[in-house]
Amino acid sequence: MAENNLMEKIVSLCKRRGFVFPGSEIYGGLANTWDYGPLGVELKKNIQDAWWKFFVRDRMDMVGLDAAILMNPKVWESSGHVANFNDALVDCKKCKSRFRADHLIENATGTKVEGLSLKDLDKLIEENKIKCPVCGAHDFTPARVFNLLFQTHIGPVAKDSEAVYLRGELAQSMFTNFKLVLDSARKKLPFGIAQAGKAFRNEITPGNFIFRTIEFDLMEFEWFIRENEWEKWFEYWLEQMHKWLDIVGIDKKKTRVREHTKKELSHYSKRTADIEFETPFGWKELYGCAYRTDFDLKNHIEKTGKDLTYFDPDTNEKLVPHVIEPTFGLTRSVLMVLLSAYDEDKAPDSEGKEEARVVLRLHKNIAPFKAAILPLSNKLNEDAKKVWEKIAPHMTADFDTTGSIGKRYRRQDEIGTPYCVTFDFDSQKDDSVTIRDRDTMKQDRVKIPDLLDYLQKKLAE
Ligand code: GAP
16 A cells, blocks of 8 residues: 555554553653553564564573663673763754754665764765754754663662663673573573563654654563574574564565664674664664674673683583574564554445445454454344353453444454454354454354354464
8 A cells, every 4th residue: 555644544543443642641742652552552462472482482492581670780881881872963953853863864865874973974964964854954063972771760869879770672681690591491502591571762763653762662582602603593593583574464575684884783793684674764673683792791701700601511611602682672563563464445334335444454463352242233242242251261352332333343454353253133043153354354154152163263374
């Protein structure tokens, strides 16, 4: 479908149907914060559960971790984030809007400039006579560096309190816990530690809905290896990341792999490749795969004096493992899943007339509701409820009694429910229901005792 207004349509659908709401809306909102509503929380959870199953539970060589968001602030000094986790920002002197200098230049010129020096960024803004996207003036302050770590304080009284950071990535706790995990889980190289949870970054964002927010959900793992095997594992994980796109229904035709230039590489990385997605606002990073070398473990060993080495009992060798890190924004995945699934087509209304419909063609794996039970009349609610009670312990199922059956089909299409189950007046006589497929709109009549089996088979197809 045409990309025109696609973002507006998705933002509006998300609010109307209860996927994502603007944060603190009744107080006028808080920029770049979003709340996940009844359907959004299911969708996000389903994506996270699918990730955990594919990358952790289905593997013998991966273990999980759920570490504290607040860590000793020295962790972030050792990791290099206090010194290097920065954005270059400029302010428009006329309207006071603030921008990331690299994004300002990239949007105006179409060239990637991440990693350039402040001087080079200023020069490019000047040479290209870049204008403020808000007021049109060409009058910016020189680029300055801002650290992205979010500071907060432990302790009730400001003057006695200790400054700490909300974690900017999950990775560091996988490194600080490396030895504890190794000793308790008794893993041999290669193996991984995975984690999913909140991360925070004090970012300036141009407001592309949930694409870039100051608080977001991240899923990532550190894959510990011998140095000489890093290239092989890098390719392996990039391949697995592509398999993952199919698991959640992210449209691969809209993705590409982009290698980071030397200047752009994070302070810890020797090679990074992003999986980018073609959004209505351009090609954007979806996920990343980085070769972090032994940078993190080595720094933590150096700063703490603790032994974070790996001992190989077969070779009697002691070594500091190297690391490949595949990283996946969960909230960003939600957006790309919605962009991949949103569709408009035509469907017959209750009189058989073709009418426009909006349909979220979500992968069945992650749809908030797998089925919706729809009694044709309120008189049938009690009997239809018994059908819902049979299905609900096995899959998320909606029970929808409001509006005409046509309207209910439209509502379920719009939230991506794969199967609508209509309980009609004949159902009481023939002990059967009609099942309508979201994508083909084909209808099947199925005996109620066979319904669960039918749905489970269809969902597994
Ligand atoms: N540990 C490595 C790391 O954090 P990153 O590329 O800075 O790498 C990882 O971030 C992923 O987190 C990105 O690929 C993206 O999906 C997501 N992400 C990064 N910043 C984000 C933000 N401000 N809002 C939402 N998602 C974000």
